Amino acid sequence: MEEVFQYPHLYQFAQSIFQQIGCPEQEANLATRVLLSADLRGIDSHGVARLSGYVRLYEAGRMNTKPAIRKVHESPSTAVVDGDGGLGLVVAPHAMTIAIEKATTAGTGWVAVRNSNHFGIAGYHAMMALPHDMIGLAMTNASPLVAPTFSIERLLGTNPICVAIPAGNEPPFVADFATTTAANGKLEILQRKNLDAPLGWVQTRDGGPSANANEVKEGGALIPLGSDREHGSHKGFCLGAWVDIFSAVLSGANYGPWVPPFVSFLAPPADPVGEGIGHFFGAMRIDAFRSAAEFKKHMDNWITRFRSARTVTGEDRVIIPGDPERESEQTRLQAGIPLNEKVVEDLEALGKKFAVAFR
Amino acid sequence: MEEVFQYPHLYQFAQSIFQQIGCPEQEANLATRVLLSADLRGIDSHGVARLSGYVRLYEAGRMNTKPAIRKVHESPSTAVVDGDGGLGLVVAPHAMTIAIEKATTAGTGWVAVRNSNHFGIAGYHAMMALPHDMIGLAMTNASPLVAPTFSIERLLGTNPICVAIPAGNEPPFVADFATTTAANGKLEILQRKNLDAPLGWVQTRDGGPSANANEVKEGGALIPLGSDREHGSHKGFCLGAWVDIFSAVLSGANYGPWVPPFVSFLAPPADPVGEGIGHFFGAMRIDAFRSAAEFKKHMDNWITRFRSARTVTGEDRVIIPGDPERESEQTRLQAGIPLNEKVVEDLEALGKKFAVAFR
Numbered sequence: 017m018e019e020v021f022q023y024p025h026l027y028q029f030a031q032s033i034f035q036q037i038g039c040p041e042q043e044a045n046l047a048t049r050v051l052l053s054a055d056l057r058g059i060d061s062h063g064v065a066r067l068s069g070y071v072r073l074y075e076a077g078r079m080n081t082k083p084a085i086r087k088v089h090e091s092p093s094t095a096v097v098d099g100d101g102g103l104g105l106v107v108a109p110h111a112m113t114i115a116i117e118k119a120t121t122a123g124t125g126w127v128a129v130r131n132s133n134h135f136g137i138a139g140y141h142a143m144m145a146l147p148h149d150m151i152g153l154a155m156t157n158a159s160p161l162v163a164p165t166f167s168i169e170r171l172l173g174t175n176p177i178c179v180a181i182p183a184g185n186e187p188p189f190v191a192d193f194a195t196t197t198a199a200n201g202k203l204e205i206l207q208r209k210n211l212d213a214p215l216g217w218v219q220t221r222d223g224g225p226s227a228n229a230n231e232v233k234e235g236g237a238l239i240p241l242g243s244d245r246e247h248g249s250h251k252g253f254c255l256g257a258w259v260d261i262f263s264a265v266l267s268g269a270n271y272g273p274w275v276p277p278f279v280s281f282l283a284p285p286a287d288p289v290g291e292g293i294g295h296f297f298g299a300m301r302i303d304a305f306r307s308a309a310e311f312k313k314h315m316d317n318w319i320t321r322f323r324s325a326r327t328v329t330g331e332d333r334v335i336i337p338g339d340p341e342r343e344s345e346q347t348r349l350q351a352g353i354p355l356n357e358k359v360v361e362d363l364e365a366l367g368k369k370f371a372v373a374f375r
Numbered sequence: 376m377e378e379v380f381q382y383p384h385l386y387q388f389a390q391s392i393f394q395q396i397g398c399p400e401q402e403a404n405l406a407t408r409v410l411l412s413a414d415l416r417g418i419d420s421h422g423v424a425r426l427s428g429y430v431r432l433y434e435a436g437r438m439n440t441k442p443a444i445r446k447v448h449e450s451p452s453t454a455v456v457d458g459d460g461g462l463g464l465v466v467a468p469h470a471m472t473i474a475i476e477k478a479t480t481a482g483t484g485w486v487a488v489r490n491s492n493h494f495g496i497a498g499y500h501a502m503m504a505l506p507h508d509m510i511g512l513a514m515t516n517a518s519p520l521v522a523p524t525f526s527i528e529r530l531l532g533t534n535p536i537c538v539a540i541p542a543g544n545e546p547p548f549v550a551d552f553a554t555t556t557a558a559n560g561k562l563e564i565l566q567r568k569n570l571d572a573p574l575g576w577v578q579t580r581d582g583g584p585s586a587n588a589n590e591v592k593e594g595g596a597l598i599p600l601g602s603d604r605e606h607g608s609h610k611g612f613c614l615g616a617w618v619d620i621f622s623a624v625l626s627g628a629n630y631g632p633w634v635p636p637f638v639s640f641l642a643p644p645a646d647p648v649g650e651g652i653g654h655f656f657g658a659m660r661i662d663a664f665r666s667a668a669e670f671k672k673h674m675d676n677w678i679t680r681f682r683s684a685r686t687v688t689g690e691d692r693v694i695i696p697g698d699p700e701r702e703s704e705q706t707r708l709q710a711g712i713p714l715n716e717k718v719v720e721d722l723e724a725l726g727k728k729f730a731v732a733f734r
Binding site: 089090091092093094096121122123124126128164165166167168169171179181189191193194195196197198214216217222223224241242243246247248250251252253254255257258260261265266267268271272273289290300301302304305306310311314315317318321322325326327328329331333334335337 | 448449450451452453455480481482483485487523524525526527528530538540548550552553554555556557573575576581582583600601602605606607609610611612613614616617619620624625626627630631632648649659660661663664665669670673674676677680681684685686687688690692693694696
């Protein structure tokens with residue numbers, strides 16, 4: 017069962033909750049914009065459904081709502097940012113702004129972040145580069161749920177990557193994806209519907225094949241993009257490892273199995289190897305390579321050619337990365353955002369607790 | 376049938392051939408080092424087996440053995456290089472050297488290359504960063520053999536990515552992978568043995584499933600990493616597209632279906648959208664983020680932890696990216712490089728043609 021809520025309504029609610037737990041007004045606004053960009057873009061697992069999760073992290077003393085976010089190291093094209101334990105939804109745009117500033121002067125800007133928390137969808141941050149005629153990159157590590165090829169231990173998060181590339185008349189190319197076969201959010205959808213998962217998404221605690229959508233909760237693991245060794249899961253492992261190292265080993269955050277869990281009921285590892293979780297951002301000024309006008313003309317040509325490719329029977333077009341999310345955003349801004357009944361109940365309880373009306 | 380040749384023997388031969396087609400001595404040395412690094416590292420499809428292919432490109436007037444490689448655009452952290460139609464084996468290390476120089480002063484360096492040719496293995500170029508305590512990245516586009524998700528047209532190459540990351544006592548992390556389910560070289564191995572391919576590597580000309588290792592030659596296509604939509608092939612498509620755009624749209628090279636084929640018997644498209652093929656390189660100075668000593672200590676910890684993870688039954692360890700290639704290099708430098716009999720025949724014919732003894 018789903019119920020539909022208008023964006024301004026959810027915005028008002030989430031913004032109030034962030035203020036209730038101590039975020040300054042401007043940061044509450046920013047956190048809300050980032051959080052709800054997931055709901056608008058159709059990535060429901062990363063949107064307002066997580067609001068109470070952030071609150072519980074705060075209540076567990078694991079999130080600082082008044083962080084002093086600061087640069088701790090820099091070069092002309094790089095910086096390391098310490099998020100001071102702040103909300104990733106606030107720390108990440110701050111860091112991406114620094115990457116954009118660096119790119120303005122040095123051509124590119126690259127910022128590694130430590131001591132942060134879950135940052136919402138990578139797409140929001142990478143797309144911040146687009147209005148500046150820059151390419152944006154964003155990645156983050158996350159709670160360990162993924163077993164590398166041949167491993168039965170969960171050592172990596174779903175570690176997403178987003179690359180956002182401006183075009184001219186065409187909408188931008190925005191590839192935003194978990195480096196696993198399927199994102200955890202897709203399993204949650206199957207769990208709610210009591211459906212099986214396709215083979216190749218998860219493995220049992222012994223590394224065996226499984227179609228159980230609840231397998232990860234029962235000690236199993238998500239599988240890197242590729243599904244098995246024969247189909248390239250070692251390449252998905254490479255991608256997840258790349259994200260982990262850039263986000264955390266470069267910045268001084270926790271990596272691999274030491275990444276603190278997002279859920280407050282699991283304690284962070286007792287022997288941290290860094291501070292908080294890590295992110296990595298990049299901004300590349302197009303005209304540090306060639307004229308932005310020429311580049312965009314060719315991006316339009318690229319997108320048009322790929323979108324009009326001949327398709328397999330039953331599919332009417334090749335989907336350009338970013339198409340589904342943009343279409344969702346257009347629809348949901350008008351028609352509203354559908355929320356699952358469990359999410360609605362959870363938000364109502366949250367509203368009651370903080371004396372903020374949800375309806 | 377295979378025959379084993381010592382590295383110095385193959386080096387001498389390939390170096391002479393490159394000089395015979397007009398490469399200056401130093402460039403012939405460099406091209407040979409890059410080419411044979413593939414044979415040493417066990418990526419047989421990209422090594423000396425391709426030597427006659429490069430020669431045929433030269434004979435078809437599609438490769439310049441005396442290129443004037445030059446920077447055509449730059450910013451403090453970026454450059455665009457025009458390879459002047461040169462051998463990618465020479466153009467690529469030249470461009471990577473510029474990336475490393477930029478990183479020395481700006482913290483990072485990013486170089487897009489146009490008007491180049493096949494550059495061998497991405498790993499060689501990315502690993503050039505390692506002795507400088509830098510992270511290296513290398514990617515290239517390539518002849519269109521891959522159908523994006525839902526497409527039956529071949530619009531992308533196998534577009535590899537390499538990320539090379541220094542460690543301390545441990546060997547470096549070197550992830551070098553095609554962004555398809557399987558590299559074309561793996562199909563060639565099956566073809567030589569008359570074996571079927573696993574489902575999910577290739578599709579028929581209509582986009583249907585196939586186990587025919589010769590499918591690509593018969594109008595079919597390679598499939599992006601993920602194998603099918605349900606298992607994330609759209610993410611593999613994102614990766615291949617990312618490589619194509621960074622390598623060619625940023626630099627002014629040909630992209631997508633316009634990339635000229637490596638094989639000389641196929642003519643390049645009559646309506647090019649750029650010049651030659653494109654590459655993209657990056658170098659990131661570790662101490663532009665944190666002290667290299669600290670970073671390496673944590674990389675050692677990362678590698679040790681992942682390598683010692685508990686494994687599925689039948690596998691004794693988790694493979695760290697770069698392990699198999701490094702082990703191959705150690706073995707083959709000692710024991711020699713095994714070449715398939717067809718490759719040996721091809722090299723003998725090449726030697727005869729240029730009056731360079733192969734034995």
